[in-house]
Amino acid sequence: MIPLTPQATTEQFIPTVNLMTTVGSEVQLPKEVDEANSQYKLSKVAVKWDPISSEIFEKTGKYEISGKTITSSQSVKALIHVFSNSKPINIAAVGDSITFGMNVENPSANSYPKQLNNRLGSKYNVMNFGNSGKTLLENGNDPYIKTSEYTNSLGSNPDAVIIQLGTNDAKPTNYSKINNYIDDYLKLINKYKALNTKPIIYISIPPKVEKNIYLIEPSNVEKNSTENSRNCTTRWARYFHY
The missing domain is CATH 2.60.40 (Immunoglobulin-like)
Incomplete structure (x- = not known):
């Protein structure tokens, strides 16, 4: 740990x-x-x-x-x-609507996990465990860790995990709790690293938000969710040479 x-x-x-x-x-x-x-x-x-x-x-x-x-x-x-x-290399794509493919025509064919699988080829199996609106924060308004997608991702025998969370944590109702972000992120990483497959963990930095949409505050994404995700990435790497 x-x-x-x-x-x-x-x-x-x-x-x-x-x-x-x-x-x-x-x-x-x-x-x-x-x-x-x-x-x-x-x-x-x-x-x-x-x-x-x-x-x-x-x-x-x-x-x-x-x-x-x-x-x-x-x-x-x-x-x-x-x-x-x-057998194919199992990659679990964990995240919110960005992973799920919300507002993308035919997410099952055009979401980023599907496009990634198309680029990697048949030797890989990229599984979409995205759930729209979810937060990384455990005490956020809609935590990812309370979803069936999270449970299913843990049971998917992943060789690698891509985590794309943090955008919904920029909503005002969640941003007031942002000081818990890094600790909650590290806990989430540890959950996946504890799996028998010992998957490689990749953290995807929350993308830039151009305007306030779905109550997501652009400046909060830029100033905190993105910065904290970077901090989490390097803190994890410093203390656990995976």
């Missing part, structure tokens, strides 16, 4: 890079990675990776690759998760 309220430090920190693939399919490591400062603000830095043997893509496993930033020679770590071809 990771600390839920870790203290910021003066150190620069680079979260671990996580990549997924299947046996026989090589992946390219990114030329840039995210670096977090003491306030968990992210910026891009160039990195040079150690050589990768093609042999790691010939069998299943989790392989650690090291590298260093070009400007400061800070150590960087990547984990390449190589899955079997015997």
Whole structure:
């Protein structure tokens, strides 16, 4: 279990890079990675990776690759998760209406999880567990953790989980409780990390909201939900090297 309220430090920190693939399919490591400062603000830095043997893509496993930033020679770590071809890689898309596909014509065919599955191909199985209007906050007006989609996502045997929550937490009725946001997010992550499949966790930053709609306040999304999601991402990565 990771600390839920870790203290910021003066150190620069680079979260671990996580990549997924299947046996026989090589992946390219990114030329840039995210670096977090003491306030968990992210910026891009160039990195040079150690050589990768093609042999790691010939069998299943989790392989650690090291590298260093070009400007400061800070150590960087990547984990390449190589899955079997015997079954699709299960990806649980967890979230609110953005995940569900509200106001999208034919969500079952055009929601982002479906489009992601189309791009990844038949070796992947992206499951849509979106539920419109839901909050990340446990004491929000309509918490995601109280939905059947949440329960079903826990039972879906995910190899990876994409969390897209935070937009509805910007509503005034929820924003007054926003100080609980990071702790509640870390609790949610821990629920998925405790699963037997030990899934990779990806946090999707709430998208920009151009105008007040469904009582969602744009400035709250920009100032708090987005910032807190970034903070949560780097705090999680600092204290749990997944």
